[in-house]
Amino acid sequence: MRRDLAIKILKPFKTIGKFLTEKPMTFPFPPISPVLTERNRGRHIYYPEKCVSCRLCGYVCPNKAIEFELQGKDKETGRLIVKTQVDFAKCCFCGLCEDICPSGALELTPFPFLVAMDKKELCYDWRKLSEKPSLTLPSLKEKKGIIQWARSRSFWVINFFTGCCFIEAVPWVASSFDMERFGLIATASPRHSDVLLVGGYVTTKTLKRIIRIYSQMPRPKFVIVLGNCPMTGGTYWDSYNTIKQLDKYIPVDLWIAGCPPRAENIGYAVVLAMWAVQHGYTGKEEYINTEGGKYAVPRAPVRISNSEYVVEFGPQHPASGNFNLTLKLEGEVVKEAKPNVGYLHRGFEKLMEYRTWYQNIMIVQRVCVLDGAPYELGYAGAVEKIAGIEVPDRAKYLRVVQAELSRIQSHLLNIGLTAASAGFDTVTRMTWGDRDRILFLLEYLTRGRIYNIYSVPGGVRYDIPIDFKAKAMDVIRYMRNKLKVYDDLLFNNETFIVRTENIGVLPKEEAIKLDVTGPNLRGSSVDFDVRAKIPYEAYGDLDFKVAIEDKGDAYSRMLCRRKEIEESLHIIEQAIDKLPGGPIAQRKAKDGSSLISFLGKIPEGEAIHCVESARGELCFHIVSTGGISPYRVKIRGPTFDTILVALPKVLKGAKLADVPVIYWSFDNCPADHDR
Amino acid sequence: MNICEMLASEFHVECCGKGSYVYVKAMKEDYVKIAEYLRNNGFKRLLTVSAIDWISKGVFEIYFIAYNFESNVYVKVSIEIPREKTEIDTLSTVWENASMHEREVWELFGITFKGNSMLKPLFLEDWKELPPFRKDFDWRKYVAKEYGLRYPPTPRLIVPKKR
Numbered sequence: 001m002r003r004d005l006a007i008k009i010l011k012p013f014k015t016i017g018k019f020l021t022e023k024p025m026t027f028p029f030p031p032i033s034p035v036l037t038e039r040n041r042g043r044h045i046y047y048p049e050k051c052v053s054c055r056l057c058g059y060v061c062p063n064k065a066i067e068f069e070l071q072g073k074d075k076e077t078g079r080l081i082v083k084t085q086v087d088f089a090k091c092c093f094c095g096l097c098e099d100i101c102p103s104g105a106l107e108l109t110p111f112p113f114l115v116a117m118d119k120k121e122l123c124y125d126w127r128k129l130s131e132k133p134s135l136t137l138p139s140l141k142e143k144k145g146i147i148q149w150a151r152s153r154s155f156w157v158i159n160f161f162t163g164c165c166f167i168e169a170v171p172w173v174a175s176s177f178d179m180e181r182f183g184l185i186a187t188a189s190p191r192h193s194d195v196l197l198v199g200g201y202v203t204t205k206t207l208k209r210i211i212r213i214y215s216q217m218p219r220p221k222f223v224i225v226l227g228n229c230p231m232t233g234g235t236y237w238d239s240y241n242t243i244k245q246l247d248k249y250i251p252v253d254l255w256i257a258g259c260p261p262r263a264e265n266i267g268y269a270v271v272l273a274m275w276a277v278q279h280g281y282t283g284k285e286e287y288i289n290t291e292g293g294k295y296a297v298p299r300a301p302v303r304i305s306n307s308e309y310v311v312e313f314g315p316q317h318p319a320s321g322n323f324n325l326t327l328k329l330e331g332e333v334v335k336e337a338k339p340n341v342g343y344l345h346r347g348f349e350k351l352m353e354y355r356t357w358y359q360n361i362m363i364v365q366r367v368c369v370l371d372g373a374p375y376e377l378g379y380a381g382a383v384e385k386i387a388g389i390e391v392p393d394r395a396k397y398l399r400v401v402q403a404e405l406s407r408i409q410s411h412l413l414n415i416g417l418t419a420a421s422a423g424f425d426t427v428t429r430m431t432w433g434d435r436d437r438i439l440f441l442l443e444y445l446t447r448g449r450i451y452n453i454y455s456v457p458g459g460v461r462y463d464i465p466i467d468f469k470a471k472a473m474d475v476i477r478y479m480r481n482k483l484k485v486y487d488d489l490l491f492n493n494e495t496f497i498v499r500t501e502n503i504g505v506l507p508k509e510e511a512i513k514l515d516v517t518g519p520n521l522r523g524s525s526v527d528f529d530v531r532a533k534i535p536y537e538a539y540g541d542l543d544f545k546v547a548i549e550d551k552g553d554a555y556s557r558m559l560c561r562r563k564e565i566e567e568s569l570h571i572i573e574q575a576i577d578k579l580p581g582g583p584i585a586q587r588k589a590k591d592g593s594s595l596i597s598f599l600g601k602i603p604e605g606e607a608i609h610c611v612e613s614a615r616g617e618l619c620f621h622i623v624s625t626g627g628i629s630p631y632r633v634k635i636r637g638p639t640f641d642t643i644l645v646a647l648p649k650v651l652k653g654a655k656l657a658d659v660p661v662i663y664w665s666f667d668n669c670p671a672d673h674d675r
Numbered sequence: 676m677n678i679c680e681m682l683a684s685e686f687h688v689e690c691c692g693k694g695s696y697v698y699v700k701a702m703k704e705d706y707v708k709i710a711e712y713l714r715n716n717g718f719k720r721l722l723t724v725s726a727i728d729w730i731s732k733g734v735f736e737i738y739f740i741a742y743n744f745e746s747n748v749y750v751k752v753s754i755e756i757p758r759e760k761t762e763i764d765t766l767s768t769v770w771e772n773a774s775m776h777e778r779e780v781w782e783l784f785g786i787t788f789k790g791n792s793m794l795k796p797l798f799l800e801d802w803k804e805l806p807p808f809r810k811d812f813d814w815r816k817y818v819a820k821e822y823g824l825r826y827p828p829t830p831r832l833i834v835p836k837k838r
Contacts, residue, residue: 241798345799354815608698634725
């Protein structure tokens with residue numbers, strides 16, 4: 001009794017103590033380690049004295065970013081002597097050039113800051129490339145007039161994120177990087193925004209919408225572009241459905257290079273933009289080029305009768321992603337929902353036919369930016385089946401660690417999104433901030449924050465760093481404590497339960513019939529997980545439970561994800577503990593040919609390989625005719641049936657206000673079903 | 676009895692594969708019948724319907740992949756149709772979600788599925804060229820023509836200007 005009283009009295013002091021001693025979740029800017037790890041794949045550095053003029057890096061580059069400057073001819077052998085230059089407006093920082101370089105003349109540094117107002121400045125010749133990179137931030141202290149100062153401190157950014165690079169704008173919304181300290185706010189209305197942030201590649205369908213949004217914005221308007229795809233085509237330079245140069249259609253003020261550009265790089269660009277605006281910059285001259293109406297938005301017919309009307313959900317909506325639903329309403333109740341997709345269609349399957357088996361390892365995870373690792377596993381697994389390679393045990397365990405970390409960060413992102421659509425912004429900032437801790441770990445292991453490019457046919461690319469285990473244990477402990485906080489704030493919160501329970505119900509039989517998989521299927525009490533059913537990699541040796549909930553509503557699906565995070569932490573712990581020794585890659589196929597080489601061939605055959613991604617079952621069907629590139633690749637993504645077939649059925653009869661919650665409880669990845 | 680033996684007893688099929696992944700080659704006439712047979716024998720889920728363009732043989736391979744929860748087996752059933760007459764019956768009478776997959780194949784390969792009422796553009800708006808996933812439609816040529824960007828097949832060698 002007395003003890004209870006003591007606890008009661010001491011509680012406020014404990015809270016104050018915690019408040020005073022707890023470190024803030026926001027990372028400092030300009031960044032310091034450990035946010036920016038020394039293992040990140042950033043800008044190249046070139047050592048001209050080491051270069052042997054073999055030009056292999058240029059041949060292997062999937063984006064054609066590496067070019068050569070002719071220096072002369074060797075008199076004895078007659079070979080050309082060249083110096084390397086890299087165009088960072090095309091580079092995707094995959095590191096294949098570094099891997100293939102026989103003399104170590106071309107290396108990747110962790111330096112991520114690459115921003116330019118003119119994209120030609122991003123082409124580094126060999127002299128500039130051999131300089132050691134360094135960062136100088138402009139000083140924002142001097143003031144040049146009150147209007148400029150006010151304008152530079154209150155950018156309103158329109159939140160229409162077009163492609164994959166938006167994923168690095170997410171930390172800026174979250175507690176980890178916190179854009180509001182720079183005065184930036186994400187806004188949904190084009191008529192109130194100053195900055196149009198184009199996040200990543202732009203398909204022809206998206207371009208029409210971008211042009212419309214740009215024309216609706218008030219002056220002065222600024223356009224900031226993330227990533228290389230809108231600059232030169234980037235990774236999708238030969239895709240038939242993405243546009244190659246955005247400045248042909250609308251003016252662009254600032255280009256941020258990277259694939260995707262790191263969150264720190266975006267911060268650097270923001271500081272530069274603030275400096276420029278503070279000094280009186282009001283944007284480039286305005287123009288719009290629709291190529292004679294080719295890229296004008298088709299007019300939607302207005303259909304309003306007394307009882308029925310039509311509302312568009314997306315593609316430019318705070319909670320839609322680059323995806324559109326046409327909702328036919330009667331009062332507040334959805335009568336019919338029609339998905340309209342293709343805003344992110346790049347034609348991945350055929351892009352892979354144009355690249356060699358080796359080059360494909362850097363493109364395959366780009367199918368779905370939210371959860372890239374399973375795509376690497378699926379591709380590598382299918383190729384290994386055709387080539388008859390047995391992967392070393394060590395590589396299998398490392399792949400499990402990579403895949404599970406990726407699953408956790410994807411689930412955290414989704415919990416944040418669903419919480420935001422249900423009106424719980426605090427949880428959104430928290431989960432997305434915690435997600436950065438997981439991404440840090442993922443980068444420390446794989447050298448890639450978003451696109452790992454780690455699992456390759458035959459094994460993995462890099463061995464585990466020595467102090468990885470200690471760092472991982474810290475993060476796992478931190479995450480376990482945080483899960484309790486989420487429980488208090490969200491999962492046991494009556495308001496959230498009322499908001500998500502019994503809405504978007506997907507019955508068991510219906511879920512199976514419509515080919516729904518992953519947490520969405522397990523939320524409808526079906527025990528199906530590829531990791532348990534057909535164990536691939538090292539999942540057969542690890543102990544984990546398949547999280548199942550039985551109601552089939554939005555809350556059950558969310559709870560499934562919450563439980564899966566816990567299981568994934570458990571799996572990672574075991575995998576690191578049990579990690580066997582030995583090699584990390586098997587480079588020879590069964591017929592003796594070398595697989596991990598630029599022009600490596602794979603025997604004739606076909607294979608299906610299925611893995612469990614964060615959104616459900618992901619299958620690769622690959623056909624080889626014995627050449628250096630695949631003949632046909634079919635990617636069966638987890639969201640195609642869930643979103644295009646099951647979601648419209650579930651939405652029938654739902655209230656309009658519940659649509660975003662139901663939509664995110666299915667965890668859509670528009671890039672996955674569009675491919 | 677495994678799935679290969681079961682199918683061989685009913686249809687004229689070529690079947691290979693071990694473990695959880697089975698690959699079946701069948702006759703064009705049996706396409707829908709096999710699908711019905713599989714559905715009635717526990718293959719409740721259809722994963723995908725897709726196509727392969729074998730341009731040198733002059734055929735399209737149409738295939739579907741289905742999954743059985745009880746026996747834990749993925750089966751791929753494929754048939755061939757000539758490139759000149761790209762028509763095949765729909766599977767949407769067997770599995771409900773087939774119509775959306777067929778819509779994608781219709782758009783990307785130009786294959787018509789008889790009885791599918793959903794054959795409308797899915798990903799593309801106002802596409803007027805050949806179906807883009809056919810092997811005779813070269814993307815790199817199309818990109819060079821459409822966007823005026825010509826990427827050289829080998830890395831560019833720049834000769835510096837003499838001062």
